[in-house]
Amino acid sequence: MEKGAVKKSRRFVMPDAFIIIFSIVTLAAIATHFIPAGSYERETVDEITKVVPGSYEKIASNPANLLDLFSAIPKGMVESANIIFLIFIIGGIVYIIESTGAITSGIHTLIQKTSGRYMLLIATVSGIFGILASMGIAANAVIAFIPIGIALARSLKLDAIVGVATVYLGYYSGMIAGIFDPTILGLAQTIAELPLFSGMLLRVFLFLALITITIIYTNLYAKKVKNNPEKSFMGSKLFGNLPNDTKVEDRNLIITGRQKLILLTFLLFIVTFIYGAFNHDWGISELSGIFLMMGVVIAFIARISPNEFISQFIAGAKSIVYGALVVGLARAVIVILNEGAILDTIVYYALGPLESTSIYVGAQLLYVFNLLFNILVTSGTGQAAIIMPLMVPIVDLLGITRQTGALILMLGDGFTNIITPTSGVLMAVLAVGGINWVKWVRFVFPLLLMWMIVGSIAITIAIFIGYGPF
Template structure:
């Protein structure tokens, strides 16, 4: 008996996401003592700040001390405040929506019409978000749709991972291809002096490959846990730590529940306000702050429609915000990694040390290493526009010297920028999505990592094709 207890006592447990990310912060701090500090000069052209090629120079070292290690967490929280409060507000307003029964009733009505064919639903929803993202739409609004994916998965008796994968991975399949993306692709092609949206046919093929793999992978996982719920990566809590609330909701909810007029109006309000935000994002450059404002207005309108009195509204809102506090704080903690690296002036050193030696590489190897570099660098700088501003000005002369077309260079950047976003804990959007969905980062990585490797293979094949065919223009 004593031996059995001893084995149980020392059984390995996967570290919490907070522990893992803090470990990364410590490694980043240690790196500031090992990696020389340096910086490129920057210039602003047409409102876009870019790195000046061949301007790298060493700077005075600024290694992180013990106090810096911990103050970086506070600074990370402050710098991520817009995303953190977006998570709280989305969580609160979604809880208000859920209290009306509109989400569950609407999802159940959809399931009845499709006769419960969950694979068809996953395919359709993922495909829609992929197309929207490929045109530069949805963007931060993808966070707002995660509760719909969760409700869909719950009604289909699947887990929260399926709900997130359907929305988020469908979205990223389109974002990586960026067929008509005016922001990240637009900036990359502008810096490379390429015609806007040029090279579209190959990006369409890449999108079809990515979305097909994603839908197939998600459906296979859904089928596995549909046949045996115990195979869910999330174990006994398929909807996170708020499982009890979901169980209560499920008990009161079945496919025969009527879809009342009030519930239809609530869902219509949600769709209308998200549509307003997408229109504003596309035509007026709206971002996270406007999305929060839209959600708050939407919440008030829903409360009026459902006749929720002000005191109850506040009570329900606070319950929703409290339920995702864990995930909201993880976002700020992850940002601390970037704070340490930036304050230590080692990000530019990493770029210079990795990219400059590629000048002497064979064409095919050099092209693939550009792609691999962007994959890894994206773990540090997850902002697509931020990465483009740092990397693309240096990549353009490099690809010219390697004999690779600039269009191939832009493609290497696009593929590298997007793929690792689906697992990196430094991505504010990913951590926000997981927070809203109630999925732990460690659980998500177990699910998403094999898919990411498939996406990397698509990237390698695409870059190889682009190099051999002289993917143009230029």
């Protein structure tokens, strides 16, 4: 008995996401002691801030001490405050909406109309979000749709991972291809002096490949969970600590007129945000405001008293405290790198040697660099502003078309966003979905490898065909 107990205590236990991310913060702090500080000059042209090629110079080092390491965490919380409070607000408002039964009843009606064919539903929902994202709808908007994916998965008796994957991975399949993306693609092509949205055909085929693989992968996992819930990466709690995790059959699932009005209100507010994101540069703060306004209107429709509204809001916000705090901790990595002034140095020493490589090797190395750099700078526009001005002369020297260079940046920026803990959007999505980051990585990593292979093939094709402006 005692020996067995000893053996059990020595078994490897996967560290919590907080421990893993803090370890990354610690490594970043240690790196500031060994990587020299340096900086590129920046210039602003047509309201776009770009790095000036050839302007790198070493500056006074500022290695992180023990206090810097721990103070980076509250600083990260402050810098991520807009996302953290967005998570709390979405959690609270969604709890209120779920209390009306509108989402569950609406999803159940959809399931009935499709005769319960969950694979068709997953494919349809993923495809719709993929198409929307390929047109450049703001990435932050995907957070707002996660509750729909969760409700769909819950009604289909699957798990939270299926719900998040259906919406988020479908969305990112389109986001990565960026067929008509005016932000990341637009900035990359502007810096590379390419016509806006040029080279569309290859990106269309890329999107079709990514969304097909994603739908098949998600459906295979959903089938496994459907047949045996014990095989879910979520463990015994299929929806984590999310509230309202009751059995679907215990509820009245006949959608009422009031519930239809609630769903219509939800849709109208989300459409309003999307319009504002396109036309008025609305971001996370406005999305938080939209959700608060939506919650008040829905509470009025559902006849929820003010005191009950507050009580339900707090209960919903409580359920996702873990995920909200992870966002701030992850931001601490960027705080350390910026205060240590080693980010530009990493770029300088990584990109310099690529000028002497061959066309095919150089392209793939640029791709790998962008994949890794995206873990440090998850903002697509930020990565384009830093990397693209430096990539343009390199691809010119290697004989790679600038259109291929823009494609490399898009692929490098997009893929690792689905696992990197420094991505505020990913961590917000997981928080709203009630999924632990470690469990998510276990699920999504094989798909990431497949996506990366597709990206490598696309870059090879681009070089082979001399991927040009049109």
